[in-house]
Each structure stands twice: as C-alpha cells, then as structure tokens.
Amino acid sequence: MGMNDTPRSNRPHVVLLGRRNAGKSSILNTLTGQPAAVVSPIGGTTTDPVFKPMELLPAGPIVLVDTAGLDDEGEIGELRRNKTLEILNSTDLALLVIDATVGVGPFEHELREKLRIKKIPIIGILNKIDALAEPDPMVASLEAELNLAMIPFSATMLRGDTELKKAITNTLPHNEDRFRIVGDLLSPGDLVVLVVPIDEAAPKGRLILPQQQTIRDTLESDAIAVVTKEHELRLTLERLGRKPRLVITDSQVFMKVAADTPKDVPLTSFSILFARHxxxxxxxxxxxxxxxxxxxxxxxxxxxxxxxxxxxxxxxxxxxxxxxxxxxxxxxxxxxxxxxxxxxxxxxxxxxxxxxxxxxxxxxxxxxxxxxxxxxxxxxxxxxxxxxxxxxxxxxxxxxxxxxxxxxxxxxxxxxx
Known part of the structure; x- marks a missing residue:
C-alpha cells in the first residue's frame, strides 16, 4: 500500500445488500466506473464479498463492498449468507438493492429489520427500472412499505448514478468526525513529540501505520510533529526551547519515555490513542x-x-x-x-x-x-x-x-x- 493510500480499515464501508441477481454488482461497477465485480444474468455470481476502495467526491475515500445474495440456498448458500451477515458488523452504510421485476417480500423486511437493530443507516435502490413503463408508483409504494427513501436506478439507462452518489455523501459521517486520532487534543502551532523506536520488528525504510496516521493527523491540525527515538528524547526536549503540548510514545518504551518526560507534559502512547480512535x-x-x-x-x-x-x-x-x-x-x-x-x-x-x-x-x-x-x-x-x-x-x-x-x-x- 502506498504512503498516500487511505488504509481500507479507515475508509467507511458502504455495503450492497439484496437478493441474488438484484443487480448489486452492476451498481458497484456503475459507481466505480470500472468492472470491479463479475456480472452475469445467472443468479449467485458473487460468492465472497468484493471490496473496492474508491474516492467518492466530496465524501472522500470509501470502500464499496459487493456481497453474495442473502437469499442463497443450500449448504454453500448458507456459508455465503453467513459471510454477508458478518460484513454487517463492519458496515457504515447499507445500500438495499431491490429488483423492480421482483419487488419486495419477507426477505427484504427481515433485512430492513436487521439493519435497524444494528443502527446501520440505509439507502434503498430500486434497480432495473428500465423494465417498468412507469417507475414512480412502485417507488412511492416501496417507500411507504419499507419506510425508506428509494432511488430509481438503471445501469443500462444510466439513471440514478448521480443521485446515489449524492445520497451516499450526505448519509456518511463527515471527514472531520472520522479521522481524529490526536487532532481534537491540539491547537494550531502546538508541538507534538512522537517517540518511535526503530527495532527489529519495525519495517525497513518506513514507519508503521499508526505512526504514519498520527503524524498525518497532527499535520492536518496545523500542529508541528517532531519525531525522535527514545534514547534521543531527553536531548530533543531540551533543544525544543518550549514545552510540547503532548508526547506520544510507542508503548513498549513507555517506562524510559515516562522517566525522561517532565511530569507537567502530557504523555500517552500511540496504542492508547488508537484504543480511543x-x-x-x-x-x-x-x-x-x-x-x-x-x-x-x-x-x-x-x-x-x-x-x-x-x-x-x-x-x-x-x-x-x-x-x-x-x-x-x-x-x-x-x-x-x-x-x-x-x-x-x-x-x-x-x-x-x-x-x-x-x-x-x-x-x-x-x-x-x-x-x-x-x-x-x-x-x-x-x-x-x-x-x-x-x-x-x-x-x-x-x-x-x-x-x-x-x-x-x-x-x-x-x-x-
């Protein structure tokens, strides 16, 4: 993964859910503008969840997740369904896809209820509206039945793409709430000292992910990041000329760093910040x-x-x-x-x-x-x-x-x- 890529774990997960062959993979491909998922008129083409990181402007980096149809039958179907239901535990936003040629039944109502219990926000999509002479009455009746706003969509007619992107952007939590690791503790111009031991387990030539992300968050807060190793910390603090707002250390050298950090300087660890994040x-x-x-x-x-x-x-x-x-x-x-x-x-x-x-x-x-x-x-x-x-x-x-x-x-x- 490049230094500039937002890690998948930090991107909100937008998950496509629905019956087999409701057209979830076609919607994914339309949103990303490229064939990320295999599509076929035969139901059950998608077996394991497909993760597709993308930039959705102005929402920023997200992961679109395409899933196996939840109405899959048989033993293999049960396994696929369990995998899809497991995905709900990491879903930030659900896109409930309904096939206009099939409509809704107990299956959709049950899924709607599962999402409600898990407090997952939902956007409804009425797909394949090209098959209907007049989609509006069906949209209105589904919205009433499921108590859910529906977006009419057709990959072949290129309809609904812009509306869907806008709805996703408006429903996701906004950036400033999502990426605060340390930024909410800082004011512009604050000094932050980061203590990073370079040991056998540290990857050659780079910092580990939590360290990169903490530095990035510090810089985005218009604060100043000073990076040093534990043995140079005392000298670093003497040379700074003013007290840092915060010292952040790798937990494995906490004792050494605590001994060298004056009592009136706040001190915490990367992993405590990430425990909170x-x-x-x-x-x-x-x-x-x-x-x-x-x-x-x-x-x-x-x-x-x-x-x-x-x-x-x-x-x-x-x-x-x-x-x-x-x-x-x-x-x-x-x-x-x-x-x-x-x-x-x-x-x-x-x-x-x-x-x-x-x-x-x-x-x-x-x-x-x-x-x-x-x-x-x-x-x-x-x-x-x-x-x-x-x-x-x-x-x-x-x-x-x-x-x-x-x-x-x-x-x-x-x-x-």
Whole structure:
C-alpha cells in the first residue's frame, strides 16, 4: 500500500445488500466506473464479498463492498449468507438493492429489520427500472412499505448514478468526525513529540501505520510533529526551547519515555490513542482492572485482527503471555484467535486482550467490544494492557478525562468488592 493510500480499515464501508441477481454488482461497477465485480444474468455470481476502495467526491475515500445474495440456498448458500451477515458488523452504510421485476417480500423486511437493530443507516435502490413503463408508483409504494427513501436506478439507462452518489455523501459521517486520532487534543502551532523506536520488528525504510496516521493527523491540525527515538528524547526536549503540548510514545518504551518526560507534559502512547480512535477507551480502561483479578486456571483470549508473520519475540504470542505471567504470577490458559474469526462463545473467558485493530474499522471493533460486554467479559487492547502491566497507569490516560473517571470508578468498585 502506498504512503498516500487511505488504509481500507479507515475508509467507511458502504455495503450492497439484496437478493441474488438484484443487480448489486452492476451498481458497484456503475459507481466505480470500472468492472470491479463479475456480472452475469445467472443468479449467485458473487460468492465472497468484493471490496473496492474508491474516492467518492466530496465524501472522500470509501470502500464499496459487493456481497453474495442473502437469499442463497443450500449448504454453500448458507456459508455465503453467513459471510454477508458478518460484513454487517463492519458496515457504515447499507445500500438495499431491490429488483423492480421482483419487488419486495419477507426477505427484504427481515433485512430492513436487521439493519435497524444494528443502527446501520440505509439507502434503498430500486434497480432495473428500465423494465417498468412507469417507475414512480412502485417507488412511492416501496417507500411507504419499507419506510425508506428509494432511488430509481438503471445501469443500462444510466439513471440514478448521480443521485446515489449524492445520497451516499450526505448519509456518511463527515471527514472531520472520522479521522481524529490526536487532532481534537491540539491547537494550531502546538508541538507534538512522537517517540518511535526503530527495532527489529519495525519495517525497513518506513514507519508503521499508526505512526504514519498520527503524524498525518497532527499535520492536518496545523500542529508541528517532531519525531525522535527514545534514547534521543531527553536531548530533543531540551533543544525544543518550549514545552510540547503532548508526547506520544510507542508503548513498549513507555517506562524510559515516562522517566525522561517532565511530569507537567502530557504523555500517552500511540496504542492508547488508537484504543480511543478505534474503540471505546473508557471500556478498555475498565477492563484493565480485571488483569489483577485473574486466578489460576482462568482462560484468556488474545485476539489479533491480522494474520501477520510471527517474529521470534512476537507481541501477541510471546511478549503478552510473558508479561501476564510476570505481572500476576498465575497459571493461565492462554488461547489465540487471529484474522476475522472471533469466537462465538466468549463467556468462558476471564479476559480478552485485543490487538490495536489497525486493520479493522471502528464499527467492527465496537461490535467486538459489544459482544464481549454482552458475555460479561472484560476486554483490553494491547496498548491499554501494556501501559497497565508496565505500571504507567494512570499517566497514560491523564489527558482523557472520561477515561480517567472510568479508571477511578473501577478502582473504587474494586476496593468495595
């Protein structure tokens, strides 16, 4: 991925849903102006979700997702349908495609209800209007039946494309709400010092994604980013001539950086910023209190969103289990999940430790957090976990008042239990 590409995990996911052969792939191809998805008059051509990143002006970068028809039959159909339903957990906006030659039935009403429960905004599309002599009456009756605005669309008549793009732009959350990693903490002209260790796991010749994105967000806020390594931090702070607004460090060198950063300078970590950006920081901070309450025989799930090649000192497989043993000295059963699979039954775990989610979008991470909450299982992410076991709480969260409050309440609750 190039430096200038917006990562897929940061783009809002706009998902096409509907029956087989409703024309979802044709709509995708019309929107992108290129054949990204295979189309055919035979129903069930699309099997796995097709992801198509595109720039939709003026909304900016999005991902269009084409899915298998949800009315697919048989055993394979069941698998495809489950994949499509899984996609709903990362959907920011649903495009419900209705075939004008078929109309709606219980299937569409059920899908409409699923989306309503998940609070996913919907745009209705009445496709293949070229088959109707007069589309307006059908549009009006569907809008009333589904309680949903409908856009008449025809790929062959080139109708509805502009209206659909406009509706997508108006319905998506606006840019400034989406990309704040650190910008809401900064004013123009503020100095931000970023501490980036260059170690074996750091990719040669580039910074890792969270570091790139934090620098970009700092610059977009008209603030000044100063990047240094942990051993040069003290010298950097002396040479700056004024106090930085914030020091942001890689969590793995937090102790060294905390020692070298004056107490009156706010300090946090990239992963704490991303915990807040991708999930619910208050909930993750509350989860940290569960670390000390682990007992012999407890099961802990370490979940990673991506399937990267393990380093010899891999954070999820090696370092976190080691820190757990060192911190609490208990015999734990540690299990791992990676990629898009997240266990259905979480109730047997005493704690979930999730990666920083740089490859997931916010909606997916919040969905995972709501699943752990529903199962009554505390969850932390790597950044919050590392900051906690390295003894840098509460300093790492002092610049976030609501997280600080959640922390104090969790301590209070712990002292009463």
């Amino acid at each position: 991708k999930g619910d920081l208050d909930e993750l901070v509350r989860g940290a209190r569960a670390i000390d309450r682990l007992r012999d025989g407890d099961r802990v799930l370490i979940a990673e969103a991506c399937t990267h090649q393990c380093q010899s000192d891999d954070i999820g497989r090696v370092k976190i289990p080691r820190w757990l043993r060192q911190t609490i000295g208990k015999r734990l059963i540690i299990e791992h999940a990676s990629g898009s699979s997240f266990p259905d039954d979480l109730s047997e775990y005493a704690l979930v430790i999730h990666c920083g989610a740089c490859m997931l979008n916010r909606r997916t991470m919040l969905h995972r957090m709501s699943e752990t909450k529903a199962a009554g299982v505390p969850i932390v992410n790597y950044g919050v976990f590392i900051a906690y076991v390295q003894g840098v709480f509460p300093r790492a969260i002092e610049c976030f008042p609501s997280a600080m409050l959640a922390w104090e309440q969790a301590i209070e609750a712990g002292s009463h239990s």
